[in-house]
Amino acid sequence: xxxxxxxxxxxxxxxxxxxxxxxxxxxxxxxxxxxxxxxxxxxxxxxxxxxxxxxxxxxxxxxxxxxxxxxxxxxxxxxxxxxxxxxxxxxxxxxxxxxxxxxxxxxxxxxxxxxxxxxxxxxxxxxxxxxxxxxxxxxxxxxxxxxxxxxxxxxxxxxxxxxxxxxxxxxxxxxxxxxxxxxxxxxxxxxxxxxxxxxxxxxxxxxx
Numbered sequence: 001x002x003x004x005x006x007x008x009x010x011x012x013x014x015x016x017x018x019x020x021x022x023x024x025x026x027x028x029x030x031x032x033x034x035x036x037x038x039x040x041x042x043x044x045x046x047x048x049x050x051x052x053x054x055x056x057x058x059x060x061x062x063x064x065x066x067x068x069x070x071x072x073x074x075x076x077x078x079x080x081x082x083x084x085x086x087x088x089x090x091x092x093x094x095x096x097x098x099x100x101x102x103x104x105x106x107x108x109x110x111x112x113x114x115x116x117x118x119x120x121x122x123x124x125x126x127x128x129x130x131x132x133x134x135x136x137x138x139x140x141x142x143x144x145x146x147x148x149x150x151x152x153x154x155x156x157x158x159x160x161x162x163x164x165x166x167x168x169x170x171x172x173x174x175x176x177x178x179x180x181x182x183x184x185x186x187x188x189x190x191x192x193x194x195x196x197x198x199x200x201x202x203x204x205x206x207x208x
Contacts, residue, residue, distance in 0.1 A: 031079040034061075038074035038087050047071035051087060053104065062104040072096065076123040076133070088120035088133050095120050097133050097150060108154030113137060113146070122172035126179055130157070134173040134184050142167025145186050147201060158205035166190055176200070181208065 026039040033056040041048040048067035051074075054060055066072075070091040077087050083102030089095065095118035098109035112118075112133060122134040129152035136143045145162040162168065162184070169187040176183055180203040187194040200208040 027074055027077045029077050029079050029085070031083070034079075034083075036077060036079060036085045038077050040073070041065050041067070047073060047091070049074045049087070049089070051085070051100070051104075053085070053102075064100075064104055066098065066106075066109075067091075076120045078123045078125055080125040080129070080131075081127045082129070086123050086125050086131050088123040088135070090119045094118050095133075095135055097123065097131060097148075097154075099125075099131065099154065110150065110154045110156070112148040112150070112156055112159070117143075118146075119170075121170040122184070124173055124175055124182075126175055128152070132173060132175075132182050134170045136168070136170050137161070139163050139168070141165050142189070143170075144168055145170040145184060145199075147173065147182065147184060147205075149182075149205060160201055160205045160207065162186070162199055162207075164188060169194070 026037055028035055028037045035054040037052045038049055041050045046069040048065055049072055050063055050065050052060055052063040072091045073089045074087050075089040079085055084100050086099045088097040094111050094114040096111050099107045101107055117138045118135050120133055120135040125131045131150040133148045135146050137146045145168045148159045149157040151157050167189040171185045173182055173184040182201045184199050186197055188197055202208055
């Protein structure tokens with residue numbers, strides 16, 4: 001089930017591309033002429049990640065290696081309003097989200113779900129420095145969609161679980177133009193078919 005879920009999530013990401021000889025994928029996001037990428041670390045110990053900040057011509061501003069050797073994998077990445085980057089992904093037994101500033105200095109790393117299946121599919125940061133993470137978690141019918149709001153310091157402000165009597169496959173999430181509402185995109189499995197749907201949350205984590 002985990003392999004099928006990961007395949008669905010990666011297939012839906014336009015920025016995901018396979019790495020030759022690797023066990024994961026490269027994900028990326030751009031901000032102006034800057035590009036951030038995250039990919040499995042070559043010869044990583046039990047799974048580590050390399051994060052890079054690149055110029056448009058391919059020059060490397062900085063790169064760093066992170067992960068605690070728990071099979072960490074980057075599956076969602078977004079830039080922040082202050083020029084930094086947020087990365088989220090699963091590890092063996094849970095999932096993580098981590099944020100760096102524009103110089104590659106670590107601001108925080110948290111595990112919003114430290115036990116059980118958790119596979120982040122999307123992450124976004126608003127203009128106030130809050131971070132939102134969308135992930136697949138184990139549900140009664142297969143998978144549910146979970147959204148966390150994290151503060152500027154990485155603390156969990158609220159979480160919301162979107163469940164169904166059918167399995168849900170989270171794909172991505174977005175901020176509404178007004179900036180105070182989150183829109184999550186999921187696929188709902190119905191037999192052998194998948195139907196697209198969205199759900200929206202306000203700034204307090206209430207479903208709209």
